[in-house]
Amino acid sequence: MAYVITRSCCNDAACVAVCPVNCIHPGPDEPGYARAEMLYIDPDTCIDCGACVDVCPVEAIVADFELDDERYADLNRAYYASPEHADYPSTRPKSSPEPLPEQHSPLRVAIVGSGPAGCYAAEALLNRKALDVDVHIFERLSQPWGLVRYGVAPDHQSTKAVAAQFNRTVTRDGATLHLDVEVGVDVTLDELLAGHHAVLYASGAADDRRLSVPGEDLPGSESATAFVGWYNGHPDHAGRDFDLTGDRAVVVGNGNVALDVARILTLPVDALADTDIAPHALSALAGSCIAEVVVLGRRGAEHAAFTTPELLALTETNGIDVVVDGPLPDPDDIADPITRFKVELLHEIAGRAATGAPKRIRLQFLSSPVEVLGSTRVTGLRVARNRLVTDEHGAVRAEATGNTTDIECGLVLRSIGYRATPLPGLPFDERTATLPNQRGRVHDPATGTPLPGVYVAGWLKRGPSGGVGTNKACAAETVAALLEDYAAGRLPEPRAVLR
Numbered sequence: 001m002a003y004v005i006t007r008s009c010c011n012d013a014a015c016v017a018v019c020p021v022n023c024i025h026p027g028p029d030e031p032g033y034a035r036a037e038m039l040y041i042d043p044d045t046c047i048d049c050g051a052c053v054d055v056c057p058v059e060a061i062v063a064d065f066e067l068d069d070e071r072y073a074d075l076n077r078a079y080y081a082s083p084e085h086a087d088y089p090s091t092r093p094k095s096s097p098e099p100l101p102e103q104h105s106p107l108r109v110a111i112v113g114s115g116p117a118g119c120y121a122a123e124a125l126l127n128r129k130a131l132d133v134d135v136h137i138f139e140r141l142s143q144p145w146g147l148v149r150y151g152v153a154p155d156h157q158s159t160k161a162v163a164a165q166f167n168r169t170v171t172r173d174g175a176t177l178h179l180d181v182e183v184g185v186d187v188t189l190d191e192l193l194a195g196h197h198a199v200l201y202a203s204g205a206a207d208d209r210r211l212s213v214p215g216e217d218l219p220g221s222e223s224a225t226a227f228v229g230w231y232n233g234h235p236d237h238a239g240r241d242f243d244l245t246g247d248r249a250v251v252v253g254n255g256n257v258a259l260d261v262a263r264i265l266t267l268p269v270d271a272l273a274d275t276d277i278a279p280h281a282l283s284a285l286a287g288s289c290i291a292e293v294v295v296l297g298r299r300g301a302e303h304a305a306f307t308t309p310e311l312l313a314l315t316e317t318n319g320i321d322v323v324v325d326g327p328l329p330d331p332d333d334i335a336d337p338i339t340r341f342k343v344e345l346l347h348e349i350a351g352r353a354a355t356g357a358p359k360r361i362r363l364q365f366l367s368s369p370v371e372v373l374g375s376t377r378v379t380g381l382r383v384a385r386n387r388l389v390t391d392e393h394g395a396v397r398a399e400a401t402g403n404t405t406d407i408e409c410g411l412v413l414r415s416i417g418y419r420a421t422p423l424p425g426l427p428f429d430e431r432t433a434t435l436p437n438q439r440g441r442v443h444d445p446a447t448g449t450p451l452p453g454v455y456v457a458g459w460l461k462r463g464p465s466g467g468v469g470t471n472k473a474c475a476a477e478t479v480a481a482l483l484e485d486y487a488a489g490r491l492p493e494p495r496a497v498l499r
Helices: 015-017 053-056 069-081 115-125 163-172 189-195 224-231 256-266 279-284 309-314 337-350 471-487
Strands: 003-005 061-063 107-112 133-138 176-179 198-201 221-223 248-254 290-298 320-325 361-362 367-373 378-388 395-409 412-416 442-445 448-457
Touching: 003 069, 053 061, 069 309, 069 337, 107 115, 107 189, 107 412, 115 133, 115 163, 115 471, 163 176, 189 448, 198 471, 221 224, 224 256, 224 279, 224 412, 248 256, 248 395, 256 290, 256 361, 290 367, 309 320, 309 337, 309 395, 320 337, 367 395, 367 412, 442 471, 448 471
Parallel strands: 107 133, 107 198, 133 176, 198 448, 221 412, 248 290, 248 412, 290 361, 320 361
Antiparallel strands: 003 061, 367 378, 378 395, 442 448
């Protein structure tokens, strides 16, 4: 018997640390971890000890004989089919943290944001042995956990289960959670620095990227960020109104958020009734006329941003037909085993006969929006057909063919990525939409000089990439830099007690 990692994997890598035979990869210190769709267990190395099951915060690991879908076993096995993943060592190197100075008072750290990056940073500080630490977490909303609370789809409760771990973190001795406190409004960075040795920003990326096409600002053209916040009851978006009276919606972008949005728009309302979806959204969706959602991807199927587990979950959803529109590459031409598995699955979906389900999701590749149509509100989307070309550096990009088609629709949702916004008193890189930093130390971009006591973790540090658990390694790196500076005496002493 072997254990298998399934759809709800959060990539926090707690399982990697406890595995006695090093059979779970990629780990945070291995190539590809930051881009990995999920983690994978080598079935030929697993010794059936169950240690990984005990520490998984989202119950993503099951015994192979308990699988509801055998394809997850195939997916785990596929990762190790690549020669570069075939010969991991049987043990992992152990590292020792830098020694800390003798303490006469606690290290005081303010963390801005209670989402995954902030909570993982607090956990890393509180777990450091021989460290007396006082952690204060500041959250501008009345509910904590950031995107776990307001960004994960309501029918993905297993993913939200990681919140239980965050709750344990913020209720530990040495941790204090402050809700309804907006840094920059209710308290300034200077005030936080006066009361703490360090301030660690982990407030994420709450804005979204724009399409920059004509008609984008018409009523009925919205961001997926706002739509997700609306159905999750985010106070910034709960009062929004989305027109669901048309029979078709188009989602531009094909990452996991795009699939979430498409699924919520087409799921039978009964399937959402027992979730934590916002009541106003459930009521609106009950009266929705949308029968088809088209999900547009700029490049080919092999470049789709959604993960294979999310695609597998979509194909298992009752009451929805999934249709693939656009040419698919030959799986035999794809070297990467995980990408090959995804393309094989898309071939399988494309070959299925329609079931006659009342709702349909159409995955359309090699398509880019060029204009949102309509005079007073959205009536359609003009889409350019693309082809793939390889440049002189070997990079593959989408190039318009000159052919366009119009898709009639009443709702367009852009889902092409989150974006952070500038913060008061801090430098900001407009190109990457991050705080300029080195291993989490925020620095002056003109000189490269670190700002004393100011740190960053999560999407605000590296951009909006990776799953919930990817923030754990990111936060750990920042905390390691913070503690290095503390040990070296580079952190300013608090000048006051913040009340």
